[in-house]
Amino acid sequence: MSDFHSIDSRTHVRKYLYVFYSLMVLTVVTVSVSYVHLPFIAALIVALIIASIKAALVAGYFMHLISERKMIYALLVLTVVFFVALMFLPMLHHSDPGMVG
8 A cells, every 4th residue: 555655646647747847947047048138029029928838837836727727727717807998908008098997
């Protein structure tokens, strides 16, 4: 019985170590990309992609949300809706100042 728990815990530890190593590599990539002089929009897109991958790894594995598929997709859709709203509301205000506020 203890052999089963030992093997089971080894696989979990190995999985967490892979996630940790992935986060470390992505951190090095983030720092490396900061030294590349990209246009502002391209740098923003690259930074958001790397940050999203890192956030997904942390939320999925360290917060044990990887098995909560339905809830994760619902929260992801809600996050995208709010993100799009927060990006476009200032643009609407700048294009027509009398429209909002």
